[in-house]
Amino acid sequence: MGIRGQYKNKRDSNEPQIIATLEAHGISVVRLDTPVDLACGYGDRDYLVEVKTRSGTLTGPQEIFYEAWRGSKTILRSVEDAEEFARKIRSE
Secondary structure (H helix, E strand, C coil): CCHHHHCCCCCCCCHHHHHHHHHHCCCEEEECCCCCCEEEEECCEEEEEEECCCCCCCCHHHHHHHHHCCCCCEEECCHHHHHHHHHHHHHC
């Protein structure tokens, strides 16, 4: 089975507001289908971002991915989380 078939493509309801917040801070955002929701870029750095609702949890494949991934790991649950993340990466 290909990677695309391993993951659900369901979007969280708060994703559009989180994307708008990141873009308002000058962060490039691309929606992904697998295994995380967003690829974000700022200042020649790239970040993989998972969007979850307040009570959302990682799927089994996402947990496996995050355990193995050696890069940055970010989960955003609200516009406030997105604001904090944007401020952090813009100050690095």
